[in-house]
Amino acid sequence: MSQLKFGDLKPKIILGIAAHPDDLDFGAAGTLAKFAKAGAEIHYLILTDGSKGSDQPDMTPAQLVKLRQKEQQQAVKIIGGKGVDFLNYTDGELEITMKLKSDIVKVIRRVRPDVVVTMDPTMVYSPARGFINHPDHRAAGQATLDAVFPLARDHLAFPELFEAGLLPHKTATVLLINFDQNNYVVDVSNSFDIKIAALKAHASQVVDIDLVENRMREHAELIGRQAGYQLAESFMRIDIAG
Numbered sequence: 335m336s337q338l339k340f341g342d343l344k345p346k347i348i349l350g351i352a353a354h355p356d357d358l359d360f361g362a363a364g365t366l367a368k369f370a371k372a373g374a375e376i377h378y379l380i381l382t383d384g385s386k387g388s389d390q391p392d393m394t395p396a397q398l399v400k401l402r403q404k405e406q407q408q409a410v411k412i413i414g415g416k417g418v419d420f421l422n423y424t425d426g427e428l429e430i431t432m433k434l435k436s437d438i439v440k441v442i443r444r445v446r447p448d449v450v451v452t453m454d455p456t457m458v459y460s461p462a463r464g465f466i467n468h469p470d471h472r473a474a475g476q477a478t479l480d481a482v483f484p485l486a487r488d489h490l491a492f493p494e495l496f497e498a499g500l501l502p503h504k505t506a507t508v509l510l511i512n513f514d515q516n517n518y519v520v521d522v523s524n525s526f527d528i529k530i531a532a533l534k535a536h537a538s539q540v541v542d543i544d545l546v547e548n549r550m551r552e553h554a555e556l557i558g559r560q561a562g563y564q565l566a567e568s569f570m571r572i573d574i575a576g
């Protein structure tokens with residue numbers, strides 16, 4: 335555990351960027367709710383339209399997109415967040431393109447976060463958990479890292495954004511959601527219930543909330559033991575030098 339090398343995080347503005355509605359709530363809602371309670375402004379940016387996430391045969395993609403956006407808006411409200419933007423790239427087909435990076439830079443320069451939360455793109459698979467990471471999650475994480483550094487910072491990157499008044503922005507800290515590895519643990523004992531309420535809002539995805547709550551609680555207890563907390567979420571934290 336290298337947690338001690340980090341100072342306390344007291345973000346003013348947090349931007350969470352993820353592939354699908356529900357990703358940020360599974361990975362970080364306890365932390366986001368905690369920071370919101372402490373006065374931080376929380377924004378979500380969801381890159382895909384979530385149009386593939388259903389096993390109901392009578393569900394159309396258009397219905398699903400609407401439903402999942404509503405669920406995500408509801409979850410953002412529950413964690414005390416300010417708002418959510420949707421880029422509506424096709425679910426399951428997210429690619430790391432300059433267009434995607436430019437769209438993310440646009441939001442970073444508008445919201446001007448001191449902390450960005452996203453998925454860890456180095457998480458490809460986890461034999462321990464019997465899990466291949468969704469390619470959209472990896473693309474979202476990589477495009478976001480590229481957008482944070484160097485593209486949002488450099489005024490000569492995407493000059494059309496600069497000309498439109500979107501000034502360069504340096505993000506101080508990135509928190510990467512990676513369920514297996516971490517260097518930073520956040521005590522979410524007092525915001526875990528809010529996380530579960532936020533997950534409940536994703537009713538089209540969470541069929542059995544008790545099962546999900548038990549799984550989340552077990553994981554939060556396991557992570558908590560690393561740092562002496564009852565319940566915790568963890569991240570790979572990068573404080574960007576200079």
Ligand SMILES: [Zn+2]
Pocket residue numbers: 353354357468471
């Ligand atoms: Zn996802």
